[in-house]
Amino acid sequence: MNEYLIQTKDLNFQFNNKRKILENLSLNIPKGSIYGFLGPNGAGKSTTMRLITGLLNEQQNESIYLFGETLSKQLPQIFKRIGSIIETPTLYLHLSGYDNLKLIATIQEVPNSKIQEILELVELSKFQKQKAKQYSLGMKQRLAIGMALLNDPELLILDEPVNGLDPQGIIEVRQLLKKLNKEKGITIFISSHLLSEIEKTCTHVGIINQGKLLFEGSLGDLGNKNKNITVDIILDEVEKYHSKLNGFEVTQIDSKTLQFVLDNEKEIPELIQNLVQNDFQIYGVNKRGGLEDWFINLTDKK
């Protein structure tokens, strides 16, 4: 049986009477997963995370469950089991990485011995004496995640953790999240507006648009949406290659374009290699369908 660390059951929320921000949102975040909460800007991701972490009050009772029990019954002690960064993390930039952690450790009554362990985990030991203002954005984010880890949470909730980071910073944070999940068994719930990021980091995904859940499943389930790609191959002259097209599922679109239908994106390199080996002179390749198009179509609907 699946055990869920976070569940919302028909969660609704509105800031005013004008419109619903969340509409019957039912999320299931399995224990041990890295769950990506994916949706365009304004979809309702932050609002959901703020509700789950008690930064906003639920407007119905018993629609949010953490560790199998309603959130309302477990307030406030439940937050000892959760680490989160929902709004921009507060770092004291004039303090060192170590002192930033020490400050939070003191507030949370965590022994100082824990600080070195966290610095190692987020790979900032070497830079612990440097002021946080000298850190790169990626290092600042890792320090913030370190602060969220001081109380040994079973669940980490991060709103857009790679937003605004440079490519190197993104890779570092992604690797850290995977390490925390794999080595420490921490379940991670992250939001993002980037499909590519969710694909690289997560084991499960929920897609939200306009406050409604449009898809939820494992990364494998998501991959199955990646069916039926059409690839247009632009050639010098289709006529020249007719005799070589036996065995391909192909349609001629015009005098220079052939259209191939493939089962998934992974078949594209194989097709192109095959054509090149058969001396096709390729001038262009246009791909339609696949996951990215599916996601754009799904979240485009108003």
Ligand SMILES: Nc1ncnc2c1ncn2[C@@H]1O[C@H](COP(=O)(O)OP(=O)(O)OP(=O)(O)O)[C@@H](O)[C@H]1O
């Ligand atoms: N305090 C508020 N008062 C009124 N409306 C709000 C408030 N906060 C957010 N909203 C609105 O709620 C909707 C959902 O916002 P939310 O921040 O949850 O989306 P999001 O998916 O996290 O997107 P983003 O990444 O842009 O923050 C948006 O239309 C936003 O304008």
